[in-house]
Amino acid sequence: MSVDIGDYVGLSAVMLCIGLAGVLLRRNPLIVLMSIELMFNAANLALVAFSREWVNNAGHIFVFLVVTVAAAEVAIGLAIVVSVFRRAQNVDVDEVASMRG
Amino acid sequence: MTTALHYSPLLPTLWLLPLFGAIALWAFGPQLRRNAGYVGSAVVLVSFACALALFGEATLPGNPVRVPLVSWGPGFDLGLSLDPLSLLWTLVITGVGGLIHIYSIGYMWSDRAIARFFAYLNFFVFSMLTLVLSDNLVGLLVGWGLVGLASYFLIGFWFYKPTAVAAARKAFVINVFGDIGIMFALFALFAQTHSIAFNDIFAKVATFSSGFVLLACIGLFIGCAAKSAQVPLHTWLPDAMEGPTPVSALIHAATMVTAGVYLIARFAPLWSTSPAAQELVGIVGALTMAVGAILAMGQWDIKRILAYSTMSQIGYMIMGVGVGAYQAGVLHFFTHAFFKAQLFLGAGLIIHALHDEQDVRKMGGLYQRMPFAFWAMLLGTLAIIGFPLFSGYYSKDAVIYGVLEHGHPVLYGMAVGAACITAYYMFRMIFIVFFGPYRGDVPDALLAIAPAATAAEPQEHVAHAPDWLMQAPVAVLMVPTVIAGYVSIGGANSPWYRYFGNLFGGADTAPVAAPLIPEFGSTALVLVLVALGIVAAYVRYGAPAAQAAAIDRLRRETLVMPARLRYLLWFDDAIALAIVRPSQALGGGISRFIDPHVIDAGVRDVAWVAGALGLAFRALQSGLVRAYALTIVIGAACFIAYFAYIGVPR
Numbered sequence: 001m002s003v004d005i006g007d008y009v010g011l012s013a014v015m016l017c018i019g020l021a022g023v024l025l026r027r028n029p030l031i032v033l034m035s036i037e038l039m040f041n042a043a044n045l046a047l048v049a050f051s052r053e054w055v056n057n058a059g060h061i062f063v064f065l066v067v068t069v070a071a072a073e074v075a076i077g078l079a080i081v082v083s084v085f086r087r088a089q090n091v092d093v094d095e096v097a098s099m100r101g
Numbered sequence: 102m103t104t105a106l107h108y109s110p111l112l113p114t115l116w117l118l119p120l121f122g123a124i125a126l127w128a129f130g131p132q133l134r135r136n137a138g139y140v141g142s143a144v145v146l147v148s149f150a151c152a153l154a155l156f157g158e159a160t161l162p163g164n165p166v167r168v169p170l171v172s173w174g175p176g177f178d179l180g181l182s183l184d185p186l187s188l189l190w191t192l193v194i195t196g197v198g199g200l201i202h203i204y205s206i207g208y209m210w211s212d213r214a215i216a217r218f219f220a221y222l223n224f225f226v227f228s229m230l231t232l233v234l235s236d237n238l239v240g241l242l243v244g245w246g247l248v249g250l251a252s253y254f255l256i257g258f259w260f261y262k263p264t265a266v267a268a269a270r271k272a273f274v275i276n277v278f279g280d281i282g283i284m285f286a287l288f289a290l291f292a293q294t295h296s297i298a299f300n301d302i303f304a305k306v307a308t309f310s311s312g313f314v315l316l317a318c319i320g321l322f323i324g325c326a327a328k329s330a331q332v333p334l335h336t337w338l339p340d341a342m343e344g345p346t347p348v349s350a351l352i353h354a355a356t357m358v359t360a361g362v363y364l365i366a367r368f369a370p371l372w373s374t375s376p377a378a379q380e381l382v383g384i385v386g387a388l389t390m391a392v393g394a395i396l397a398m399g400q401w402d403i404k405r406i407l408a409y410s411t412m413s414q415i416g417y418m419i420m421g422v423g424v425g426a427y428q429a430g431v432l433h434f435f436t437h438a439f440f441k442a443q444l445f446l447g448a449g450l451i452i453h454a455l456h457d458e459q460d461v462r463k464m465g466g467l468y469q470r471m472p473f474a475f476w477a478m479l480l481g482t483l484a485i486i487g488f489p490l491f492s493g494y495y496s497k498d499a500v501i502y503g504v505l506e507h508g509h510p511v512l513y514g515m516a517v518g519a520a521c522i523t524a525y526y527m528f529r530m531i532f533i534v535f536f537g538p539y540r541g542d543v544p545d546a547l548l549a550i551a552p553a554a555t556a557a558e559p560q561e562h563v564a565h566a567p568d569w570l571m572q573a574p575v576a577v578l579m580v581p582t583v584i585a586g587y588v589s590i591g592g593a594n595s596p597w598y599r600y601f602g603n604l605f606g607g608a609d610t611a612p613v614a615a616p617l618i619p620e621f622g623s624t625a626l627v628l629v630l631v632a633l634g635i636v637a638a639y640v641r642y643g644a645p646a647a648q649a650a651a652i653d654r655l656r657r658e659t660l661v662m663p664a665r666l667r668y669l670l671w672f673d674d675a676i677a678l679a680i681v682r683p684s685q686a687l688g689g690g691i692s693r694f695i696d697p698h699v700i701d702a703g704v705r706d707v708a709w710v711a712g713a714l715g716l717a718f719r720a721l722q723s724g725l726v727r728a729y730a731l732t733i734v735i736g737a738a739c740f741i742a743y744f745a746y747i748g749v750p751r
């Protein structure tokens with residue numbers, strides 16, 4: 001049995017939806033960050049799949065970029081979470097709403 | 102110009118030296134202190150020497166010394182030019198100016214801001230040289246504005262006196278009004294000739310329509326009237342006497358206020374083509390001459406007497422150059438620079454010795470106490486009233502008769518009458534100041550003098566200046582005060598008339614109408630009237646009986662002075678009524694209506710719209726991170742739905 005492009009894209013869509021649900025439904029910022037990582041990887045999977053399908057290396061290069069950015073994003077995101085926790089003594093993203101207009 | 106450029110490095114040197122002097126004195130004033138006076142004087146005297154060295158080159162007929170400076174485009178070349186007319190002004194500015202600089206060292210000896218004073222004086226000399234040396238209208242206008250600025254600085258030099266500050270502001274505003282007139286003339290002439298150079302403008306005079314010439318002349322004359330204190334823009338000049346006395350001598354008597362005479366003489370080729378403009382200038386000059394003479398009769402401040410006499414004498418000059426008697430008008434400028442500087446410096450000696458007392462009612466009997474000042478003032482007085490063999494006799498006579506020769510009998514009558522009044526008020530001053538009892542210790546109430554509020558002067562009264570510093574310049578000035586007029590002896594063949602050659606296009610020498618009376622008859626008439634004026638002054642103030650009753654008499658005159666003299670012929674009030682109050686009302690209206698209801702309202706409306714928009718969009722800014730995420734998801738879903746529906750374009 002051969003794995004074709006539809007399977008890769010389907011898996012990618014499933015991962016994206018799981019990540020999206022995590023971001024929208026969970027209130028723990030650590031889970032939210034993990035969900036975002038999941039969505040990054042869904043996008044990475046789609047990029048690699050299309051890259052292989054069309055024999056175009058640009059997709060691979062994009063993936064490297066995304067991985068790099070994701071690493072930086074996690075570092076900053078965790079730092080923010082830690083400092084917010086120190087201030088507010090809780091980790092509920094709905095409670096951290098001081099930017100309300 | 103097809104002729105080779107006649108260049109000389111001395112010209113920019115003499116022009117820029119006073120500027121460097123001003124900058125140096127300004128920068129190093131605190132270190133130089135009193136030495137600033139010597140530096141400032143030396144700079145101006147070196148300029149004078151340069152000008153003298155250029156005398157031979159500048160007077161070559163039709164070939165002035167020229168120094169191009171900057172070229173901004175076709176027809177827009179800035180440069181310097183030294184021809185006989187500007188050379189004359191340069192010599193007076195630096196020569197008389199140098200003497201007044203030396204005098205100022207003594208006069209300002211105990212003023213702690215002496216370096217600032219000399220920086221301003223040097224700056225004034227530079228500005229005035231810019232005015233007279235420019236070979237184009239733009240440079241002239243720049244100089245014209247800068248001398249107004251220098252005058253503002255120097256009138257307001259004692260800035261802790263509120264009256265001095267007010268006088269400085271008044272002088273500046275009126276002078277700027279004149280600058281605007283010149284600016285419009287500059288625009289009009291440039292639009293017509295596409296050049297700012299005098300030579301190019303004069304070369305095309307024949308192509309102008311007569312209405313255009315009149316318009317340009319009126320624009321220029323508004324500048325002259327403001328700068329040279331012509332009716333009705335003269336009211337700043339008497340107030341300008343708030344400045345230190347050397348300033349009054351240099352700027353408000355000898356040089357700056359005669360800039361209008363220079364401008365008209367410089368634009369002689371333009372003026373000569375417009376009889377209407379000549380008529381206008383002649384009439385305004387004659388009115389100024391009469392008004393100045395009348396007002397001088399009722400003044401008690403020694404410097405104001407001299408200020409009104411200056412105004413009157415400039416009226417003579419303007420009338421002379423206005424009607425076309427250019428050489429006569431310029432000759433009166435030349436002699437006036439000496440004898441009026443002499444009179445002001447003599448008055449300065451008195452004011453200085455009496456510890457800043459300027460009221461002639463508190464003087465008297467000073468002949469015994471200050472014989473040197475008396476002789477200086479007497480020589481100046483004899484010159485200004487046109488006493489035979491003194492310099493003013495030649496120049497004033499030339500102006501008076503020139504007016505008649507150019508066909509203006511009414512103006513001639515006014516000039517003769519003003520000569521009589523001049524003799525009266527000048528000798529009134531001499532008699533009140535130098536003869537009779539000394540009244541300095543008489544209580545003010547006995548002289549009917551209202552007590553004046555005087556600001557405290559933060560001055561350190563230190564060791565007195567050597568007397569020669571102030572007396573030597575006055576002594577030097579005595580010589581030209583007497584003999585300066587001799588250059589014009591011999592009529593058309595005199596050195597004076599040969600000096601100018603055909604600079605004024607020969608328009609001066611041709612009489613327009615056959616005069617009613619011959620020249621010697623006119624001279625005799627003037628002399629008789631002058632003698633009458635002296636006799637009247639003697640009877641009222643000089644005779645022994647009048648001297649004995651002097652205190653009573655001054656008290657009575659102060660109390661019953663005619664209203665027209667007390668209120669200075671209502672010029673200030675008329676200007677206030679016609680211009681100042683409407684302007685204030687306009688400004689008030691704008692500040693009460695247009696400002697809050699139009700300009701501010703516009704700004705307020707913009708701010709209100711921004712605020713309303715902010716309120717409307719505020720609800721979106723919930724602060725809930727998950728709500729933002731949902732918004733993004735919905736947006737993405739919309740995109741996807743859109744492209745799924747229409748398909749991706751290929």
